[in-house]
Amino acid sequence: MPLPQPNGLTSLVVRTDFSDDTAWDALCAVLGTAATCVNDPGYDGVEIGELLGEDLHHVFLADARAQREHLLLALDLADLVGAVLRVPVDRFAEVSAHLSSGAVDLEDYLCAGFSPPSGRPSGTSPGGGSAGPRRGRGILGRRGPR
Secondary structure (H helix, E strand, O other): OOOOOOOOOOEEEEEOOOOOHHHHHHHHHHHHHHEEEEOOHHHOOOOHHHHOOOOOOEEEEEOHHHHHHOEEEEEEOOOOOOOEEEEEHHHHHHHHHHHHHOOOOHHHHHHOOOOOOOOOOOEEOOOOOOOOOOOOOOHHHHHOOO
8 A cells, every 4th residue: 555645844753563552642632743644444454565655755654562662663765765763753743844945865864873761772773783873964964863
């Protein structure tokens, strides 16, 4: 099933777990107008590989963990295809704006060591290892995460 286009400069947040409507509603309320929330049961249990090749730069997935812990899963669909990064909801607007504008890509965040509050590693390359050295602009790689 093809993904819809986001509204304006927002990013898509696609619900992939339908076990807790209250958690989903709370997540979308926190995200507010910064996100285009997609609540379509057709995406229930969708795997990352099923979304690769979509005509978007990135998408955020709201799996069970994202809804429970407010840690969205950002998925790169253009540059480092298949790379993922957990993004705390309180950083969503910033990360989404950077990704949507093209000023920064997911690889920049990965190479800058962006991580969720717990300090656990937050992203991997499609092969499962680290994203490796950043080639190109490396905007966040020079500044570091905030």
